[in-house]
Amino acid sequence: MLWSGHGRSRELVATTPEDRPLSVQIFSGRTDDLIRAAVWLQENGYEGVDINMGCPMAKVNGSGGGARLMCSTDSAVRMVEQLIAAVRLPVTVKMRLGWDSSMITAPQLAAAFEQIGVAAVTIHGRTRAQGFHGTVNRDGIRQVVEAVRTMPVIANGDVRTVDEAFRMMHETGCAAVAIGRGAMLDPWIFRRIQSTLQTGTAAEPDADEQLQFLQQHFELMQQQHADRSCVLFRKFAAWYGATLGIPEDLEDRLRRFETVGEFQQIIAAIRQRHGERARKVPTALLKVPNGPVEHW
Numbered sequence: 001m002l003w004s005g006h007g008r009s010r011e012l013v014a015t016t017p018e019d020r021p022l023s024v025q026i027f028s029g030r031t032d033d034l035i036r037a038a039v040w041l042q043e044n045g046y047e048g049v050d051i052n053m054g055c056p057m058a059k060v061n062g063s064g065g066g067a068r069l070m071c072s073t074d075s076a077v078r079m080v081e082q083l084i085a086a087v088r089l090p091v092t093v094k095m096r097l098g099w100d101s102s103m104i105t106a107p108q109l110a111a112a113f114e115q116i117g118v119a120a121v122t123i124h125g126r127t128r129a130q131g132f133h134g135t136v137n138r139d140g141i142r143q144v145v146e147a148v149r150t151m152p153v154i155a156n157g158d159v160r161t162v163d164e165a166f167r168m169m170h171e172t173g174c175a176a177v178a179i180g181r182g183a184m185l186d187p188w189i190f191r192r193i194q195s196t197l198q199t200g201t202a203a204e205p206d207a208d209e210q211l212q213f214l215q216q217h218f219e220l221m222q223q224q225h226a227d228r229s230c231v232l233f234r235k236f237a238a239w240y241g242a243t244l245g246i247p248e249d250l251e252d253r254l255r256r257f258e259t260v261g262e263f264q265q266i267i268a269a270i271r272q273r274h275g276e277r278a279r280k281v282p283t284a285l286l287k288v289p290n291g292p293v294e295h296w
């Protein structure tokens, strides 16, 4: 709870001055909760508020939030309207196509949201019933694009490569593409897309940039977590090992290091032995909820 002054939420929205414009997503099944959170964001200098209408998890849906909001379109629209009236910030909505294939409400909701002044919607092209299974439904996203006049529709789901980003744009007519897991696997995907648009070729990060990225990640963790940063950083060892092609013995040291000095020694060794192991997109490291969606 952002406004309560304690808890982990404040830690989650902590950021740096460069991270602008910054919009924060909030969720609740209760309008007054959403308004309090949005007002807090406005008072604390954030630049946008996004409402979560896509989360499939039982603890969020059970209290009427996340994708559950898509089941009662009138009350969802009233809720968003009240939120827009309560803040000056642009309000956006993130949703799925609907609750299940018999209840595809995203086009209707998007059209209504446009009427009440929502700034943009992001559509994950699956229903809540699909969870993260099956392929994303680009045709479903296109139907949302066709349901609105000028409000930007941001298409989302399964974009992992530059080609998939372009395919999403072409097949849906969306204004932009949002990339989730693809960016967690490969943070350079945005630059690849941008350079492909500008020059026709995807710019690859060189060895120095890759190492700088790793070092900066650790430095930022030190700023945020001080003494805990070595232990917290270790959980990224496998990701960096695969993504940067770090030799396995050094990846193993990255998994166990205890001091900043030790970290620097590992970096120096990685720099010397760059290219020994092939780089690989670490797809096996992606975790999504599993089993029947009713039990999530």
Ligand SMILES: Cc1cc2nc3c(=O)[nH]c(=O)nc-3n(C[C@H](O)[C@H](O)[C@H](O)COP(=O)(O)O)c2cc1C
Pocket (backbone or CB within 6 Å): 025, 052, 054, 055, 094, 124, 156, 157, 158, 159, 178, 179, 180, 181, 182, 287, 288
């Ligand atoms: C572990 C995990 C956590 C997620 N948390 C959120 C969330 O808090 N809010 C949200 O709107 N979407 C959330 N999503 C959904 C993603 O934003 C996105 O819609 C979905 O993963 C499909 O896009 P992608 O294939 O680019 O990842 C989450 C997805 C995963 C895998």
